[in-house]
Each structure stands twice: as C-alpha cells, then as structure tokens.
Amino acid sequence: xxxIIIVTGASGAVGREVVKQLxxxxxxxxxxxxxxxxxxVFKRLGIETVEMDxxxxxxxxxxxxGAAKVFFVGFAGPTFADLSRNFAEAxxxxxxxxxxxxxxxxxxxxxxxxxxxxxRESEEAIESTGIAYTHLRPNVFMQNLINYYGxxxxxxxxxxxxxxxxxxxxxxxxxxxxxxxxxxxxxxxxHAGKSYTLTGSEALSYYQVAEILSRVTGKTIEYVAxxxxxxxxxxxxxxxxxxxxxxxxxMDAFGRSGGFAPVNSVYQQITNRQPVRxxxxxxxxxxxxx
Ligand SMILES: NC(=O)c1ccc[n+]([C@@H]2O[C@H](COP(=O)([O-])OP(=O)(O)OC[C@H]3O[C@@H](n4cnc5c(N)ncnc54)[C@H](OP(=O)(O)O)[C@@H]3O)[C@@H](O)[C@H]2O)c1
Numbered sequence: 050x051x052x053i054i055i056v057t058g059a060s061g062a063v064g065r066e067v068v069k070q071l072x073x074x075x076x077x078x079x080x081x082x083x084x085x086x087x088x089x090v091f092k093r094l095g096i097e098t099v100e101m102d103x104x105x106x107x108x109x110x111x112x113x114x115g116a117a118k119v120f121f122v123g124f125a126g127p128t129f130a131d132l133s134r135n136f137a138e139a140x141x142x143x144x145x146x147x148x149x150x151x152x153x154x155x156x157x158x159x160x161x162x163x164x165x166x167x168x169r170e171s172e173e174a175i176e177s178t179g180i181a182y183t184h185l186r187p188n189v190f191m192q193n194l195i196n197y198y199g200x201x202x203x204x205x206x207x208x209x210x211x212x213x214x215x216x217x218x219x220x221x222x223x224x225x226x227x228x229x230x231x232x233x234x235x236x237x238x239x240h241a242g243k244s245y246t247l248t249g250s251e252a253l254s255y256y257q258v259a260e261i262l263s264r265v266t267g268k269t270i271e272y273v274a275x276x277x278x279x280x281x282x283x284x285x286x287x288x289x290x291x292x293x294x295x296x297x298x299x300m301d302a303f304g305r306s307g308g309f310a311p312v313n314s315v316y317q318q319i320t321n322r323q324p325v326r327x328x329x330x331x332x333x334x335x336x337x338x339x
Pocket of ligand 1: 057058059060061062063064082083084087101102103104122123124125151152153154164186187188189190193
C-alpha cells in the first residue's frame with residue numbers, strides 16, 4: 050500500500066502530469082493547489098483537492114493530514130532554503146515517510162547557475178531535517194517551448210533566447226512525471242537518499258529545435274539568438290527583480306557554454322523506459338505552435 054501521495058504545485062507543468070499519472074494508476078493522490086479555482090479540474094475528475102500556500106504555514110496541516118508521501122514543487126529564489134526546511138520539517142512531524150523534491154539539473158555541480166545553486170540549498174535544507182528524501186534533477190523541459198515561448202511562436206513564428214548555439218538534453222515533462230511516480234510508489238524505500246539527474250536521450254541546440262518544430266508543424270519557426278547585453282536590457286526594461294536578472298544571466302551563460310548538453314541514461318535505469326525524443330514531443334504538441 051502506497052498511502053495517500055500529496056502533489057504540490059498540482060496546477061503547474063510537472064505537478065499536473067504527476068497527479069494525472071498517479072490517478073491513472075489507481076493510486077490515492079491529493080492535489081495541493083495554491084489558487085483555489087485551479088483545483089476545480091481535479092475535483093471534476095474525483096481527485097481529492099486541498100488548498101495549500103507555502104506563505105501560509107497554517108494551510109500545511111490539512112495537506113499533510115493522513116498522507117504518506119509528498120511530491121514537492123518549489124521555486125528557486127532567496128527564501129527557497131528556509132521554505133524547504135520548514136516544509137520538510139512540518140512533513141516529517143506530520144508522519145510523512147518520503148519526500149520527493151523536484152530539483153534541477155546542475156544542482157550538484159553548477160553553483161555558477163543561480164537556479165542550480167538555489168535548488169542545492171533547498172536540497173541541503175530538506176536533508177538536514179532527517180526526512181527520507183529523493184531529489185529529481187531534470188534538465189530543461191521540452192514544454193518550455195510552449196509554456197514560455199509558445200505565445201511568441203504562435204504570434205510571430207519566432208522565439209528569442211540568449212543561449213547561442215549551446216546544446217540542451219531537453220526532457221519531456223511527461224517523463225519527469227514518470228520518474229516522479231516511480232520514486233513515489235516503488236516499495237521498500239528503494240529511492241530514499243538518492244538524487245537523480247534526468248536528461249533526454251539527445252542534445253539539441255535551439256537552432257535544431259526550431260528546425261524540428263518547423264518541419265513537424267509545417268510552419269516556419271525561427272530561433273533568434275540574442276546577445277547577453279540585449280537579453281539583460283530586456284529583463285531590466287521589464288522591471289525584473291535583481292534575483293530574476295541573476296537567474297536569466299547565469300542560465301544563459303551556462304547554456305551558451307554547453308552546460309545543459311550532457312546526456313545520461315539515469316531515466317532509463319530508474320524507469321526501464323526510453324525518454325521521449327524532441328521530434329515526438331513536437332508531433333504530440335504540434336497544435337500548440339500554430
Ligand atoms: N522549466 C524547466 O525547464 C525546469 C527544469 C528543471 C527544473 N525546473 C524546476 O521546476 C520547478 C517548477 O515546476 P513547474 O514547471 O511544474 O512549475 P509551474 O508550472 O511554474 O507551476 C508552479 C506551481 O507552483 C504553485 N505555486 C506558486 N506559488 C505557490 C505558493 N505560494 N504556494 C503553493 N504553491 C504555489 C503554482 O500554483 P498557482 O499557479 O496557483 O500559483 C503552480 O501550481 C522549479 O523549481 C524549477 O526550478 C524547471
């Protein structure tokens with residue numbers, strides 16, 4: 050018996066997919082949503098839903114109540130380590146037996162990349178509580194092309210990044226969820242104390258991504274490589290806070306240097322499946338780019 054699994058960030062890209070896959074497998078899942086209205090879709094499917102806000106610890110007890118495991122989706126930023134420590138400690142005290150954290154590629158080796166450093170601080174904070182943990186460190190999501198750049202692609206046929214011709218071993222969010230479900234449901238704490246860096250099976254530049262999207266959708270889609278200075282000017286002009294400027298600046302520098310390019314087979318080892326290739330992702334989501 051797995052017991053109830055709480056999925057935080059349930060309305061987000063990864064959380065939504067984890068809830069969907071757990072429910073499809075007949076596993077008891079509780080979707081923790083930040084914005085109440087975003088829980089309606091789960092309620093309609095008969096999935097237990099609870100409102101939970103990281104900024105309001107008084108909402109955590111209801112989320113943890115009677116549950117066995119947590120899938121934790123947080124956000125890189127200045128308060129991330131404190132939140133992670135407090136949330137994991139509250140989970141441990143509530144009797145949660147396993148805490149699976151959505152971390153990020155590079156957490157263990159790329160402190161120059163702000164998001165990776167912030168996730169490592171969050172991981173360490175969770176570990177310090179003594180709760181049984183698993184860290185999932187996926188590389189860049191294929192779905193970013195829809196969630197972040199989809200509007201620009203639909204409107205103009207172009208998307209803009211300052212990542213030069215750096216390659217990325219993109220992973221499909223559906224595969225991140227498969228790995229999450231495996232770590233949350235396999236018996237005997239098989240994945241406790243482990244950290245998994247998850248990549249796709251090929252590294253592609255954004256030029257290659259644009260070429261595949263164009264071929265599959267039949268619409269010309271172009272990647273425009275911005276200079277570092279141009280990208281920073283755009284962030285400044287949009288009024289982004291200092292830490293967000295650091296996020297973009299360090300991510301782009303990491304990407305341009307090929308930091309996101311390594312490919313491994315960890316996903317295959319823990320799930321016994323092959324990751325989705327970018328071309329398949331493009332076929333599955335072709336309508337989102339038109
Ligand atoms: N994108 C990538 O390529 C990538 C790659 C590797 C790792 N990651 C990591 O993945 C994580 C993001 O996952 P995602 O893409 O699934 O996120 P997402 O789509 O941005 O969704 C974020 C979720 O968190 C919820 N949330 C926001 N503020 C909250 C609060 N105060 N209390 C409780 N919940 C709150 C949101 O709910 P509302 O919408 O209701 O606010 C939403 O459900 C980040 O830690 C990121 O660093 C991302």
